[in-house]
Amino acid sequence: MATGLEAAIIGDLREHTREEWRVVGIGVRGGLTEGSKRLRDRLKGDARSAGLGKLGRAWRARTFRGRGGLVNSSALVYPKGGERTRGAIQAFEDGSVIRPKNSRYLAIPTQFNRKGGRRGGKVLFQPSELKDSFVQKSKSGALILFGRVRSERRESGGRTRNLAFVGDHLLGSGRRKRSESLLAAGIVPMFVLKRQVRVSKKLNSRILQRQTENELPSLIIEHIERADRGQ
Known part of the structure; x- marks a missing residue:
């Protein structure tokens, strides 16, 4: 007596295969998209927790369709911006000493030289743009690049504001209380000059x-199962 096993595929084998690859491709792309966005959001949150929200806002996530279809998709998480942004992220990732490349000193803008007088605000002037400036050592030994300014006192909402201008540009002093003696002398500190700056790991x-790479296989499987159920 002979015993045999037989199997039969009902339907078109090629069509079954194409459908399986389609489902897998949707799952791969879906898992990569969710994983890349998850990593982007984690990097943004990490930067905010470190007080580096501006760097956090630079992170982007993109998913690309591969040449062979969705199953060959890839994802990229990257910081928007140029070499300075990438360099800053690397410095705060590893901790490092930053030194000037093409000059003797690093010029660190003061809040006078930032829009709105806010830390992290847009820098208003570069050292080369200050036509009337000089360097002086402070009592603590720090080198300060001062700019000569025009000062004004204005009444606003019952308060007196001390404003400082370089040309027609309002400096950050318009947003905060500043040293009256400096404004009276017609000068403000625009940059602190340092030979190097040590950045701690943040x-x-x-x-x-x-962490996110380790989660990718589960994410892809989850998306394949969703695609197979037609969700």
Whole structure:
């Protein structure tokens, strides 16, 4: 007596295969899209927690369709901006000493030289743009680049504001109380000059990247199962 096993595929084998690959491709792309956005959001949150919200806002996530279809998709998480943005992220990731490349000193803008007088506000002037400036050592030994300004006192809402201008540009002093003696002398500190700046480690980009990469297989499987159910 002979025993045999037989199997039969009902329907078109090629059509079954195409459908399976379509489902897998949708799952791969869906998992990569969710994983890249998850990593982007984690990097943004990490930067905010470190007080580096401006760097956090630079992170972007994109998913690309591969040449062979969705199953060959790829994802990229990257910081928007140029070399300075990438360099700053690396410095806060590793901790490092920053030195000037093409000059003797690093010029660090003061709040006088930032829009609205806010920390992290847009820098209003570069050292080369200050036509009337000089360097002086402070009592603590720091080198300060001063700019000569025009000062005004204005009444606004029952308050007196001391404003400082370089040309027609309002400096950050218009938003905060400033040293009256400096404004009376017609000068404000625009930059602190340093030979180097030590940056401490504040970011955990590589740890978050490994964490998200470890979650990718489960995410892809989850999206394949959703696609198979037609969700």
